[in-house]
Amino acid sequence: MNILLWHVHGSWTTAFVQGPHTYLVPVTPSRDPDGLGRARTFSWPASVREVTPEELRDTEVDLVLMQRPHELELAERWLGGRRPGRDVPAVYLEHNAPDGDVPLTRHPFADRSDLTLIHVTHFNRLFWDSGDTRTEVIEHGIVDPGHRYTGRLARAAVVVNDPVRRGRHTGTDLLPALAEAAPLDVFGMATEGLAARLGLTEERCRSADLPQAELHRAMAERRFYLHPVRWTSLGLSLLEAMHLGMPVVALATTEVAEAVPPGAGTLSTRPDVLARTARHYLHEPEAAAADGARARQAALGRYGLKRFLADWERVMTEARS
Template sequence: MRILCWHVHAAWMTSFVQGAHEYYVPVLPDRGADGKGRAQTYEWPDTVTELGPEQLRDAEFDAVVLQRPHELELFARWTGRAPGRRGVPAVYVEHNTPRGDVDDWQHWLAARTDIPIVHVTEYNRMIWDNGIAPTVVIEHGVPDYGYHYQGYLDSLVAAINEPVRRRRVAGLDLLERIATQVPVSVYGMGTDQLLSRITDGLDEVGDFSQDYLHERMVEHFGYLHPYRWTSNGLALIEAMTLGLPVLAIGATAAYETVPAAAGLVSASPDRLADMAARWRMEPEEPRERGRAAREHALRHFGLPRFLTEWDALLKEVCA
């Protein structure tokens, strides 16, 4: 099957392109948001091909996977075809939780029946007003990165991209509160901005590639997921596959993602900090919980399940 999909979220896309299809990703000279092309810091298979807008008009696709509202217009303009029943079979992946007032949480495809909305969590499907649009849930899938937990650093680790811009969404204020009681390291794109904002209680900050991020994460005794309003963090699931125990703010899909054996999910930052303090004194407990986290992640978020569910959906849409 020939599938067109914009490179929006590198980690999600890395899993998606592992399937048995041909994948085409739009590319622009500046590799901006609408034309990133192939990933530069992730390993993608040779089945992923870059195409510029002028090449897209003559290319043939069996399906298009949309991820942002403006991609419907972009696809029509660049290919000369419409996404959906009157053109190229399409699905829309909703990566995000809704914003604004709860009464305004109607999805922009809610009035259409020809483009299924693919939610990445059951929470997302429940919280969005999907109207008459068909919906399906395909939860994240990640490769098995292997068990690498070490836990010798006396600090938690959190992975947050652009934490200052996404302050309340990412739970940066909650992280700050926990960091006054337990050291926390923060990694991700744009974390250098933290240096001018908060220093007390934070162990270190920095921007790293995925491979190096994984190498650093496993040195810490636990993973902190402080997000208030996110669908489900791929970094959280990756941390679990690596064997890290989890402390997560009890919001959105966290309760379904992290079982009790793998750590603690709570709406109270203080309870999370107390658990972290206990783990610092009893290092065997986080190690055991990390093994449980890995087992759960492989069972529920394994790549084979993810790809099988996507294959079934694409086959149905293209039938």
């Protein structure tokens, strides 16, 4: 199949394009958010092709995978009037948990009979009001980075993009107290100057934005993975940390309680409990390594790439029938 999709989420797309199809990724001269082209810092196969809007007009497309509401109009315009869901089979992938008035949040693609709405977690499907639109859950899949955990650095790894702007959503306000229990290394975009914004010393809160390959190496050197997120979809960085063999210390919110089983770390809605586990891992590296090994086995079993691609193959085949 020729599958049209935008480069919206690098880690998720890295897993998706490992399938047996040709993946058409729009690119524009300015490489704006609607035409970024293929990822530059992720390893993608040659089956991912950059195509301009002009080329798409005459390109055969077997399926459109939309991830943002305005892509419906973009796809129709760039495909020369072919309408996703009517003239071309289509699915809509929802990466995020709802925002705003959460119990009553209507999905932008609610009550659509012409496409399937895919959620990445059961939590997201539960909380979005999707009306009569056919919905499916395809849980994340991870390209296995290998069991690389050493935990040689008595520090916590945190991965979050734009922590200051996202604030309470990502638990940024909890970091100062948690940094008293364990020094933090915060990785992600727009993390520069985070320590000063939180009133912490650079030793207690370091930050860096690394390419994925370097990020995995750096994460695996830290003693444990800290996930202080209150409200978001299930972070792929959490699942990558588990694949690396890292134990998890996380708020028991959204889908995390499903993803991290007993023995793979500590989940709690009490930051003081998380801080206690952080101190335990710092002083008991063998316990951290043992919990991390269990985390890896759990992640391989539930979020393996083979299952992920098989689930997508089934749904895409059904969408085209």
